[in-house]
């Protein structure tokens with residue numbers, strides 16, 4: 211999901227992206243009832259001005275065409291075609307995207323992704339990707355959010371030795387996160 215505030219230049223997406231999204235929305239509605247799926251995701255706001263569904267749908271569509279920032283996503287939500295896709299008239303601000311995406315329930319997201327994958331598997335969507343009759347998944351671990359000062363309750367820690375201004379060796383604690391991603395690999399180009 212687009213998660214940075216970088217890229218203050220908020221340009222609109224181009225025509226190929228718009229037609230890609232148009233096709234994606236049609237396909238995802240038919241195959242996965244996309245809007246129903248998005249309606250199952252909640253963010254815990256007690257009286258939301260904008261329901262979670264169009265916000266989640268905008269986040270998904272933004273991911274499909276690699277919109278790099280919430281600020282640009284906000285610009286897209288001003289377009290009437292976008293508003294039709296997500297079923298909400300009016301702009302959705304970058305603040306709202308930030309607030310809601312921090313509060314989505316990972317468990318609900320996981321359930322939605324598993325449901326989509328089961329449907330894809332049942333529809334034999336992965337058959338062409340098999341290598342010698344097997345589906346192959348590669349796992350890749352990455353380290354993220356390394357800091358000497360900021361941390362949260364889920365942070366991993368390690369002691370590192372470095373030199374201070376006078377050249378003396380000092381030990382300090384570093385905080386970081388690790389993520390493991392799974393990606394299906396195939397011989398299909």
Ligand SMILES: [Zn+2]
Pocket residue numbers: 361362363364365366385386387
């Ligand atoms: Zn942390």
